[in-house]
Amino acid sequence: MRDSATAAPAALTPTMVIVFVAGFTMLQPLATDFYQPTLPAIAAAFGSPVAEVQLTLSAFVLAFGLWQLIAGPIADRYGRFFEKDPARANVAELAFGVNDKAEVTGVVLEDEKAGFHWAFGRSDHLGGVVGVEEFRSPDTVIHQDIVYAKGNPIQVERAELVHADGRRVGVIERGRYLI
Secondary structure (H helix, E strand, O other): OOOOOOOOOOOOOOOHHHHEEEEEEEHHHHHHHHHHHHHHHHHEEEEHHHHHHHHHHHHHHHHHHHHHHHHHHHHHHHHHHHHHHHHHOEEEEEEEOOOOOOOOOOOOHHHHEEEEEEEOOOOHHHHOOOOHHHHEEEHHEEEEEEEEOOOOOOOOEEEEOOOOOOOOEEEEEOHHHHH
16 A cells, blocks of 8 residues: 555556667667767777777677676566565655765765665655555565765756646756755
């Protein structure tokens, strides 16, 4: 069960997934189509034979293929994590830490005061409605915080709050708080 405060965004429809995957699948051939006509100019700029510069295209395709072998299993692992128990997909917490004196130390309870953070899974201990009983098994119960504060490798560039009536309020723009 989820209330409006803890409800996850609408699930992706099969059509949305197809469009999303197709869009990313087009990137590799698009990249090579843009790169290939520039090979003679690159060869001239570096004073190298075109045949040697063409090896960079082979290296790109090889690296792209090898990355698929690495990224595919990782994506499957995370996808199965949420399939194993749909209660894990509950957006349990969403907060904007605004203490400009807070420092990221690696301790989540401190780090979340330094910037945007969210959590998935159990939320009843925070006033939400997804508790232990919503999970398929005690082994799958989780509450995982994810912090995107200053100093972390990933930060939030832009955030908006969307009201039920469709009104939007900007909270973060270009990594800085607006309110």
